[in-house]
Amino acid sequence: MDKYKEQLKKAVEQVISDGFQRYEYCxxxxxxxxxxxxxxxxxxGNFYNNYVQNIDKYDYVCDSAPEKxxxxxxxxxxxxxxxxxxxxxxxxxxxxxxxQDVIEELRKHxxxxxxxxxxxxxxxxEHYDSSWFRKNEQEIMDTIDLLEDDRSKxxxxxxxxxxxAPQYADLTFHDMExxxxxxxxxxxxxxxxxxxxxxxxxxGDSIKAFMEAVDGNFEKIYGFELDPHNYGMILDDKKITDxxxxxxxxxxxxxxxxxxxxxxxxxxxxMAENGGESVDLINLDSILENKKVTFIKMDIEGAEMDGLxxxxxxxxxxxxxxxxxxxxxxxxxWKIPQYIKQLCPAYKIYxxxxxxxxWDTDCYAYIDSEKLKDEV
Numbered sequence: 001m002d003k004y005k006e007q008l009k010k011a012v013e014q015v016i017s018d019g020f021q022r023y024e025y026c027x028x029x030x031x032x033x034x035x036x037x038x039x040x041x042x043x044x045g046n047f048y049n050n051y052v053q054n055i056d057k058y059d060y061v062c063d064s065a066p067e068k069x070x071x072x073x074x075x076x077x078x079x080x081x082x083x084x085x086x087x088x089x090x091x092x093x094x095x096x097x098x099x100q101d102v103i104e105e106l107r108k109h110x111x112x113x114x115x116x117x118x119x120x121x122x123x124x125x126e127h128y129d130s131s132w133f134r135k136n137e138q139e140i141m142d143t144i145d146l147l148e149d150d151r152s153k154x155x156x157x158x159x160x161x162x163x164x165a166p167q168y169a170d171l172t173f174h175d176m177e178x179x180x181x182x183x184x185x186x187x188x189x190x191x192x193x194x195x196x197x198x199x200x201x202x203x204g205d206s207i208k209a210f211m212e213a214v215d216g217n218f219e220k221i222y223g224f225e226l227d228p229h230n231y232g233m234i235l236d237d238k239k240i241t242d243x244x245x246x247x248x249x250x251x252x253x254x255x256x257x258x259x260x261x262x263x264x265x266x267x268x269x270x271m272a273e274n275g276g277e278s279v280d281l282i283n284l285d286s287i288l289e290n291k292k293v294t295f296i297k298m299d300i301e302g303a304e305m306d307g308l309x310x311x312x313x314x315x316x317x318x319x320x321x322x323x324x325x326x327x328x329x330x331x332x333x334w335k336i337p338q339y340i341k342q343l344c345p346a347y348k349i350y351x352x353x354x355x356x357x358x359w360d361t362d363c364y365a366y367i368d369s370e371k372l373k374d375e376v
Contacts, residue, residue: 004144004157011165012137016130022164027128029118042102042113043095044073047174047356049271051095051116060090065115085109093119097356117173117357121163124302125330133155133164143334146341152351159353159361163330175357181354182206182297182323183213184254187364193219195292197284197320199253199307200299201225203233204240210297211239220245222288223335226252226279253300254281255310271311283310295321302328308339315343319367327352327361 017021033039040060041048048061054073056281061076062084063069084092084106092113094102099115106113140160142349147153154178156194178185194208194217201223211218223246231250240246284296284307293314298307304324314320326332337349340363347365354360359373 002144004153005123005141007168007170008140008144009158011131011161011198012140014083014165014168016133016137018165019130020128020133020164022166023122023125026118026121027127029114032091032092032112032114033119038087038091040079040087040090041090041095041116041149042084042092042106044078045096047097047116048073048095051357052357055093055116058093060084060087061284064091075201085111097172097177099172121147121332121358124328125163133192136286136334139334139338143337146349148348148350152349155351155353155361156187159327159351159358160330160333163358172356173353173358177286177356178352178354180359181362183209185350185352185364187350187352188295188321188323188366190214190295192217193294195220195221195294197288197293197298198222199284199296200301200325201234201248202230204237206297206299207234207240207246208237211293218245220292221247222291222293224251225250225284226250226281228279228283249282250279251287252279252281252303253284253298253307253310254303255283255306256281265302283307285311285313288314293320295323297323299325302332304328304332305335305339308336312343315340319344319346322347322363322365324363324365325360326363327358335362336363337365 039058040053040062041055041058042062044061044063054309058076059075061078062081064081068078071078090111092111093107093116094113095116096102103113103115132362144153144156145180147156154171158169158171158176190213194214196218198207198210198221201207202225204223206320207221207223210221223234225234225248228250234240234248237259271359296311298304300307304326308324324336326336340347340349344367346367348368350364352364354362
């Protein structure tokens with residue numbers, strides 16, 4: 001058994017034994033945030049700047065760098081660690097990628113502290129029981145063999161370990177973070193006349209990033225965004241709307257045609273039975289029937305498996321390049337690579353991670369010309 005399978009086996013055995021205590025811990029961290037009389041964010045560097053907008057309220061900021069003491073960050077004056085130690089009834093969330101040593105030091109001073117990223121670890125996943133992990137164990141292990149390179153196997157193994165049994169993780173998400181999501185990983189190569197599908201277009205940011213990556217040399221772009229507010233932001237962007245090669249649809253992506261409720265939350269807008277406003281859902285096979293597709297990017301807040309099933313014909317017949325989010329649900333990490341391979345075994349499968357927290361683990365897939373020749 002190779003090192004990654006050994007690592008994963010230990011993690012899965014642990015979670016079968018403890019009944020997914022990691023999930024309970026993360027729920028406890030969220031509970032402490034809600035209950036806290038005062039919240040302090042520790043760390044005011046790049047991590048803070050990148051993620052502070054995702055925490056709705058806090059009272060203090062703290063940093064170990066003396067040159068920051070007394071300065072203001074988003075209206076909060078930075079205090080020193082010594083000042084922090086004297087505060088009563090404060091809960092600290094560490095805003096640093098490598099957070100372990102800071103949390104250990106804070107707890108030595110009896111300061112209640114947690115990693116900021118643990119607030120968002122299980123946003124869409126359920127509290128799976130031991131039998132669920134036992135049932136999925138073989139699939140978890142087998143998926144390692146579908147991945148093309150050691151980096152993918154390393155990311156896959158550690159992403160799962162962090163989520164279920166972090167004592168077996170060798171890396172943090174910060175350690176695995178790479179820039180250039182979707183278009184600049186070096187995995188996918190673009191050619192003339194690409195036809196790009198952006199499922200989960202948000203405000204058009206990934207459409208514009210694609211246009212830049214191909215230097216404006218593309219044949220067609222189809223963008224899909226279910227949130228009316230986000231859709232409106234795309235329509236306000238003249239760089240997108242003035243290009244007649246780009247078609248934008250206010251629709252969500254699924255495996256069928258239906259109507260769903262929506263919880264509107266910016267980048268995190270998603271379908272929900274208890275959502276307020278109704279939105280139309282469509283499958284890609286029907287709306288893009290007989291249309292050329294060379295590249296599909298899909299980040300649709302936990303609905304990716306459903307969206308892929310609705311693009312089964314396009315993927316099987318046209319074999320486009322794929323960049324699919326696999327971080328929303330725990331089992332997406334193995335089910336999505338397996339499903340892509342099931343649709344077309346010639347796909348090469350890679351994983352890359354693009355943030356210092358649980359967000360933005362992506363599955364990249366393509367078919368090289370040699371494999372295509374072998375199949376023919």
